[in-house]
Amino acid sequence: MKTLSIFILILATALCCNCTSCGNKASAVKTPPDMLDRILLNQVGYLPISAKIALLRLKTDKFEVVDVSSGTIVFTGKPGAFKYWDKSGDSVCTADFSALTTPGKYQVRLYNDSVNSYVFEIDENVYSDIAKASLKAFYLNRSGMEITKEFGGKWARPAGHPDTLVFVHSSAVSAQRPEGFKLSSPGGWYDAGDYNKYIVNSGISTYTLLLFYQVYPEYCATFKDNIPESSNTIPDVMDEFLYNLRWMLTMQDPADGGVYHKLTNKAFCDFVMPGKANDARYVVQKSTAASLDFAATMAMASRVLAKSESPELINLGKTCLYSAKKAFAWAKANPARYFKNPSGISTGEYDDTKLQDEFFWAATELGLAENNLSLISKKEISEQEMKVPSWDYSGMSGVISLSLSDNMEASEIRAEAQKTILAFADKLLEKSEKSPYKVSLDFFKWGSNSDVANEAIIKLIAYKISNNSKYLASIQSDVDYLLGRNATGYCFVTGFGGKQVMNIHHRPSGADGVPEPCPGFLAGGTNTIVLNDCPGITRSTFPAKSYSDAQCSYSTNEVAINWNAPLFFVLGAMDTLIK
Numbered sequence: 001m002k003t004l005s006i007f008i009l010i011l012a013t014a015l016c017c018n019c020t021s022c023g024n025k026a027s028a029v030k031t032p033p034d035m036l037d038r039i040l041l042n043q044v045g046y047l048p049i050s051a052k053i054a055l056l057r058l059k060t061d062k063f064e065v066v067d068v069s070s071g072t073i074v075f076t077g078k079p080g081a082f083k084y085w086d087k088s089g090d091s092v093c094t095a096d097f098s099a100l101t102t103p104g105k106y107q108v109r110l111y112n113d114s115v116n117s118y119v120f121e122i123d124e125n126v127y128s129d130i131a132k133a134s135l136k137a138f139y140l141n142r143s144g145m146e147i148t149k150e151f152g153g154k155w156a157r158p159a160g161h162p163d164t165l166v167f168v169h170s171s172a173v174s175a176q177r178p179e180g181f182k183l184s185s186p187g188g189w190y191d192a193g194d195y196n197k198y199i200v201n202s203g204i205s206t207y208t209l210l211l212f213y214q215v216y217p218e219y220c221a222t223f224k225d226n227i228p229e230s231s232n233t234i235p236d237v238m239d240e241f242l243y244n245l246r247w248m249l250t251m252q253d254p255a256d257g258g259v260y261h262k263l264t265n266k267a268f269c270d271f272v273m274p275g276k277a278n279d280a281r282y283v284v285q286k287s288t289a290a291s292l293d294f295a296a297t298m299a300m301a302s303r304v305l306a307k308s309e310s311p312e313l314i315n316l317g318k319t320c321l322y323s324a325k326k327a328f329a330w331a332k333a334n335p336a337r338y339f340k341n342p343s344g345i346s347t348g349e350y351d352d353t354k355l356q357d358e359f360f361w362a363a364t365e366l367g368l369a370e371n372n373l374s375l376i377s378k379k380e381i382s383e384q385e386m387k388v389p390s391w392d393y394s395g396m397s398g399v400i401s402l403s404l405s406d407n408m409e410a411s412e413i414r415a416e417a418q419k420t421i422l423a424f425a426d427k428l429l430e431k432s433e434k435s436p437y438k439v440s441l442d443f444f445k446w447g448s449n450s451d452v453a454n455e456a457i458i459k460l461i462a463y464k465i466s467n468n469s470k471y472l473a474s475i476q477s478d479v480d481y482l483l484g485r486n487a488t489g490y491c492f493v494t495g496f497g498g499k500q501v502m503n504i505h506h507r508p509s510g511a512d513g514v515p516e517p518c519p520g521f522l523a524g525g526t527n528t529i530v531l532n533d534c535p536g537i538t539r540s541t542f543p544a545k546s547y548s549d550a551q552c553s554y555s556t557n558e559v560a561i562n563w564n565a566p567l568f569f570v571l572g573a574m575d576t577l578i579k
């Protein structure tokens, strides 16, 4: 057996010997680490009824699935044909064991027990813990709040950035708020691995959680991720987005309705804990993009909160709508206040100069919130680009909201929006069916993992609209990709999987002295946009393989709220949808 392993190591694509079963005893993972990447699969696992497809990088005429606790071979199958992916620069073939539905812990193995996969699970609740962790990550990234041992475990930390004393930057002065004016803007989530708070990115992230709450209300009613608010009567998902929504409200200038682009330090700080990062904080220039994203998110929040039974939340919803209208009016009066970092400020820009989609999104959300359909143009729906939502593209967010509208008078525009979503989802489906790695993603941007999750959201919305189960296998494929069935072999969610991401570009994780990173965070993922972020580390030039689990790799290994929001959306959906 040892000789065979060496043979395989030398000849990575060796043709399989006609291995016969050597008994049915197998123990978990005894394969050399580099060989573990020869079988790519979802390292967390599958729901019993889901499609279950691993990818093999070795030629073999059969594969087996072994029950880890008993060592019994429970499934034997034949792999599909090898296919080359120009995005990863390698070839893989499929090992389909969808027919295995019995709950348990398993490994895929080749050549008897010489090449084993990571252990994975088949279980009805397989996504329960990881869905909780992916929302809990927002709690761990809260600004202005102590993370206690009770809720944060070993990631407990003192509060940082109270933001009760924030300066108006020279780029943001107004008659009522001259330079140096101090305001209070507490709460909200840190954007990412840095400690700044940006309205554009907060908008899309909060919207994604609001959308989840709208689409899966029953799941949200019982879902708990053990946060300080878990004992109140409000669902935890709502408690979490309220924490950021309330902060966002403080970023509007009450005098004119314009919204500051960001609340920030002058420069990114070192890798220190939040409570030790005490540089001055500023609100910087109002921008059209921030005001529109704010307007859309607040309008969506007003719709969601209007359905609450709590008078306090209903009132908050009214405040949101009022603020949304003021921000939209400001944006219309100031349609081209594009954001660029003013001199002396070097933190993230979220600089978008193409704002037709943001105007469409804000008008759509306001139209739906106020039941003023004259704000929404049917023509504009079909003019939106077939692209997933991202911080710089909101057209599809507007289409999603319209496609799910329960407004009786909106049937014509809803039908148009549904047609757009279904056409987009079908296109994504076709791509994943043709892709050797079985994903729709074929272009790798910064934060490519969030595009995979957002593509799954489009398919989930299409499934919701059509009830057509043809989307499910492709949604599963997206989840599989994020949890290990990708060209790097990493499970991209911290704290989960056999090959874990350990060194995210996340200040608290880097500075807390705890070996394991804060759990539940989605690493940005592979791309070739910046190849030199880590001196001394050479990354692959293949976009689907170009990733480094190193703290310095801000372009592939940072975390961000707009990446975790779709992650939670998809994992939460999987945890409730198809059982």
Ligand code: 9MR
Pocket (backbone or CB within 6 Å): 191, 192, 193, 194, 347, 348, 349, 350, 446, 447, 554, 558, 559, 560
């Ligand atoms: O996600 C953003 C990505 O699309 C941009 O290309 C990149 C460079 O401008 O910035 C990313 O956003 C970062 C933000 O600017 C600051 N906080 C961390 C974000 C994630 O890396």
